[in-house]
Amino acid sequence: MAEQNQPQIKKSVIKLSITVVAMFGFGFALVPLYDVFCEVTGLNGKTASEATTYQANGIDESRTITVQFLSRTAKNAAWQFKPEMNSIQVHPGEMKFVKFYAKNNTGADAVAQAVPSVSPGQAANYFQKIECFCFNQQPLQANEDVWMPLQFYVDPELPEDVTELTLSYTLYDVTATTDS
Known part of the structure; x- marks a missing residue:
């Protein structure tokens, strides 16, 4: 059988x-x-990982968008990380500049990488970063601190029903993954 x-x-x-x-x-x-x-x-709030050029298609002064800034560090990142302001008012098409503070609180040189996310997710395609510290890894010496730039605009094509969006960064310690 x-x-x-x-x-x-x-x-x-x-x-x-x-x-x-x-x-x-x-x-x-x-x-x-x-x-x-x-x-x-545009789901999951992923933003572009490369700089865009400013498209001067006019500023829509009839609309005001509140952009909130959040920051957090991943579990293994012994860094201090925060935006210089919690929120800002922008008109679609208007270029804005803000900074984020980072400090390496470890006793050794370290490298961090910020990963952005925008919510609501549909707004991610309309949040245009011209300059962002998130495009590159951020090496800092032991106990060094730095102000990192973010230059952006909100595309005027953002749907009318979106009046508030949140840009959130998570800072990861990538020291172990970088080549020395």
Whole structure:
């Protein structure tokens, strides 16, 4: 009887092996697929990772948008990190400049990377960063501090129902991942 089931067992093992390989491959493909999906749809609040040029298409002074700034450090980052102000009023199309403070509170040289997010997620495509400390890693010597620039504008094409958006940064310690 066991000999009669050998072909069936062999087919099942092959099918299960193919399923495992396919699932493993799909797991690796999810991250880049998710990134593309978020970039296209503007979901998850992901902003552009490169500078944009200022598009002087006029300032819409009939609208005022409140931009709130939040900052946090990841668990392993022994840094102090905060915006110079909690919020700012902007007219769509108007260029603004703000700064974020960072201090390396460790006793050693360290490198940090800020990762931005905008909410509501639909507004991420309209929040245009001209200059941002988040584009580069930030190396600081032990106990050094710095004011880091953010220059931005809100695209006038932002949907009319969005009157407030939040720009949030999480600062990660990436010292271990950088080449010395």
